Amino acid sequence: MKKFKTLTRITTLAVIMLVSTAALNALNPPATMSLVQTEMVQKTLRKAVDFPKYTGEAGIVKVQLNIDENGRTIVERINGQPELRAHVIKKLENVIFDDVNLTGKTFIVKFDYRN
Known part of the structure; x- marks a missing residue:
């Protein structure tokens, strides 16, 4: 009977630890997902923001932006x-993102307009 109680306690603790770990992972997605999202956002924005041919200026522009609930960049x-x-x-x-997982996230993008 003691072995059964011990086994039950160990099993219960293992289940609690498993559920806790799963909950933490759900709240904090793996870094690879954030990296994939960042790369996707940067690629999309670089396509949308072309080289300004009307200006004779050259340089780098760094932008910190957030994506709102409508998918727009702020x-x-x-x-x-x-x-x-x-x-x-x-x-x-003019850029709108359809991915709701991006809502509320902040990204930094660098646009290089040097010749």
Whole structure:
């Protein structure tokens, strides 16, 4: 009877640990998923934001943005040449993401407009 109680306790503890670990993983997706999302967002944005041919300026623009509940990009911070910043912001206004898993996440994207 003691062996049965001990076995039951061990099994119960194992199940609790398994459920706890699964719950933590659900709250914090694996880093590879975040990396995949980041790469997908960066690739999409780089396609959407082309080189500004109308300006003679060259440089790098770095953008920190968030994706809202409608899939739109919200620029939180941006740095670079003023004309290049304006160009990037204008282009980002037209980008909409369909993936609801991106909602509320912050991404940093670098646009390189050097010759």
